[in-house]
Amino acid sequence: MLYQLFETQRALMSPFSEFASASAKLYSHPLSPFAHSPMSQRVSAGLDLMHRLAKDYEKPEFGIRGVEVDGVEVAVQELIPITKPFCRLLRFKRYTDDPAVLLKMKDQPTVLVVAPLSGHHSTLLRDTVRQLLKDHKVFITDWTDARMVPLEVGAFHLDDYISYVQDFIRHVGPDCHVISVCQPTVPVLAAISLMASAGEQTPRSMTMMGGPIDARKSPTAVNNLAMNRSYSWFENNVIYRVPTNFPAAGRAVYPGFLQHTGFVAMNPDRHLTSHYDYFLDLMRGDDDSADSHRQFYDEYNAVLDMPAEYYLDTIRVVFQDFSLVNGTWDVNGQRVRPQDITGTALLTIEGELDDISGAGQTRAAHGLCSGIAADHQFHYDAIGAGHYGIFAGRRWRDNVYPEVKSFILKYDRPDALSQSSSSSTPAPRNSRSKKSA
Structure with a gap:
């Protein structure tokens, strides 16, 4: 039941996430008249952060070319x-x-x-x-x-x-x-x-x-x-059935969203600070730091069952x-x-x-x-x-x-x-x- 509730919430949040993304671009694109209004950078940064907090994260690519x-x-x-x-x-x-x-x-x-x-x-x-x-x-x-x-x-x-x-x-x-x-x-x-x-x-x-x-x-x-x-506690508290909208419908799993919650709960202050710093980087126009944040959380937030x-x-x-x-x-x-x-x-x-x-x-x-x-x-x-x-x-x-x-x-x-390593052990770097x- 919890898994189904999570999927319902994710489906409901998806359009709001996309709206936040589009609105953030509207307030930041140099050709948009909204980008030249007072507080535009703050509004764009807030909407971008909202988009990233609400979006669904797919499996990234290795991308090693x-x-x-x-x-x-x-x-x-x-x-x-x-x-x-x-x-x-x-x-x-x-x-x-x-x-x-x-x-x-x-x-x-x-x-x-x-x-x-x-x-x-x-x-x-x-x-x-x-x-x-x-x-x-x-x-x-x-x-x-x-x-x-x-x-x-x-x-x-x-x-x-x-x-x-x-x-x-x-x-x-x-x-x-x-x-x-x-x-x-x-x-x-x-x-x-x-x-x-x-x-x-x-x-x-x-x-x-x-x-x-x-x-x-x-x-x-x-x-x-x-x-x-x-x-038995793990059996009863972290195991759920996959909802019907996935190929594995009915399979018992430890859901990725629960695991992600556990990851964040280990260091909540660190993640809160990181997201706030991302907001400040967007306001300052520090694209390199913002891209670094995106790359890390694109990976960190992508989880599997x-x-x-x-x-x-x-x-x-x-x-x-x-x-x-x-x-x-x-x-x-x-x-x-x-x-x-x-x-x-x-x-x-x-x-x-x-x-x-x-x-x-x-x-x-x-x-x-x-x-x-x-x-x-x-x-x-x-x-x-x-x-x-x-x-x-x-x-x-x-x-x-x-x-x-x-x-x-x-x-x-x-x-x-078959050879002794006593005389050829690599030295610590x-x-x-x-x-x-």
Whole structure:
């Protein structure tokens, strides 16, 4: 019922949002007589802000058309090698006419980025992908909004998520390097563990960034909510049926609008200040700052519905039973044993100011992956970085990415794990950051 009420409210607000947008342009366009009236900038700024607060935000595009490789601008095209009901595997194919650069790109490492299925679209990792493309062949998981998947397709559980990841790794090939950001650190570790237990070849390396491997360590507000509420509370309070105006009518989901409400509620003052600053930027004519605000909130406000089964499985396995760290997690009848991983190097990354995955939660992977030699395990603390700062923005580009790039390059050889890393560990790029085995 709540979902239907939200959709009704959204439909009612849509014409007002469009009217506000048109009126804002009427009071700001230089050829409009209204633009020269007193208070026109203030009126235009207020109407523009009203439009953005009331509008519906669609899934953004990655929009990566080209990147610079070795000083040469190369074209980038999105390809879809695999399509599954709840996810597409995207490949960012690079093209150039420069023979030297083409030869270099063919020899660069292949990276599979597993994006989170936790509210936002995979385009949230646009900056991650753009930076990686400079030195790597890049694939990424692009999760589908559950309200767009017809009910007859069936349910989607956490076990299905793990199977998807395994299928993508097999497609990309065992020579790849897997990067998981936030939520997928747990299912990615499970996927690779199960492959190792089955005797399959595993990726050359896995990089885990800001994820709840052990949510008991330094619990954040997000962790506390998941741990302190009962499983039945989540079933009864955050799960709703998709309304009839979507392909997945009747599917049980955790709606995106509820998730967005939770995101905003974590830092309401920050968002209020940001919107007020946007209003002031419009009044001052500061187009660069206003565009920066629009770009951020076009991404931040675009959310997707999560399948109820997957979401509830995650609550139970990761935040209530702690099945991975307790060694009690069975996936499709097979026990998850991270200690069976021996042929994959490990890098964990945490942000000093991360308020979603607390300190030590991602680093806990090292204690579980006891089969990986100590000199092939690394940890990096990004000083001054919050949750988003470890995979987007200046700190990602200047501090975190050089560490990831160096780590991947180090293990992009079949014999890399057979050699000791004690004499060739890449030095931290930021002297204030810490890295240890």
